[in-house]
Amino acid sequence: MWQAIRVKVDYTKMHGAGNDFVVIDDRSKTFAVEDMAGIQAMCNRETGIGSDGLILLQSSGCAAFRMRFFNPDGTEVSMCGNGARCIARFAADLGLVESRFEIETAAGVLEAHLDGDRVCLRLGRWQEATLDVWIMDKYHLDMIDTGVRHTVMWLHDLDELMVMDLDAFGALIRHHSFFSPEGTNVSVAAVDEQGEVHLRTYERGVEGETLACGTGALAAARLAVVRGLCSFPVEVRCRSEEKLMVDDAEGCMVLSGRAVKMEEGVWSGGDRF
Incomplete structure (x- = not known):
């Protein structure tokens, strides 16, 4: 026994x-x-x-x-x-x-x-970003791999960001067939007037929102730069209200905090x- x-x-x-x-x-x-x-x-x-x-x-x-x-x-x-x-x-x-x-x-x-x-x-090194992906003819998303796959939806302002039901939206996108079989991490983000990225992330494997996500911060910062919303170095404000700094060093990702x-x-x- x-x-x-x-x-x-x-x-x-x-x-x-x-x-x-x-x-x-x-x-x-x-x-x-x-x-x-x-x-x-x-x-x-x-x-x-x-x-x-x-x-x-x-x-x-x-x-x-x-x-x-x-x-x-x-x-x-x-x-x-x-x-x-x-x-x-x-x-x-x-x-x-x-x-x-x-x-x-x-x-x-x-x-x-x-x-x-x-x-x-x-x-x-930064991977190639994929912009303007439409899911269910409703959600306009950007994608990039920063060590793991991340998908970001840009919102118009911070008020919209704060009231977003991320657990519901994150689960919907994370499990969508477009990203199968591995799925994806899902973030929503907005850029303020100072060029600071405000970020919320639903993490695959956690299956819920976390107070911060480093690879998510890298993804959102890079996509914001590609879209011309800001320039490196980029400050990313997390759900915890702490900031992560994202930069580019000779084509490589830099994350600090x-x-x-x-x-x-x-x-x-x-x-x-």
């Missing part, structure tokens, strides 16, 4: 611009990455630690360390901008890195720079058989 064993895992909870994550030092590679139910339990905001995702720090042969990112539903994705900024701060707190270093991800190797509580990332430790603890909520 199998007996349940309570597994204890040390974790740190962090947030980047309000986008919060459970971060684990997994250089020993003992975390059960195949246990989707266990990841779901940790990320559950009602009964678990609660977060927008789980991040593992693992050893790397080509960078200071490797980042693996899992959505709250347990699926692994190639990139998370705010997650990468948080794990950069986490690695510094562990004493693994100094102010400048590289991070291996499934989307490529990133360059990181720490400056106080701010973390700046230089990511891969705060990354903050929230708490440390031990998770013992998962059963292993």
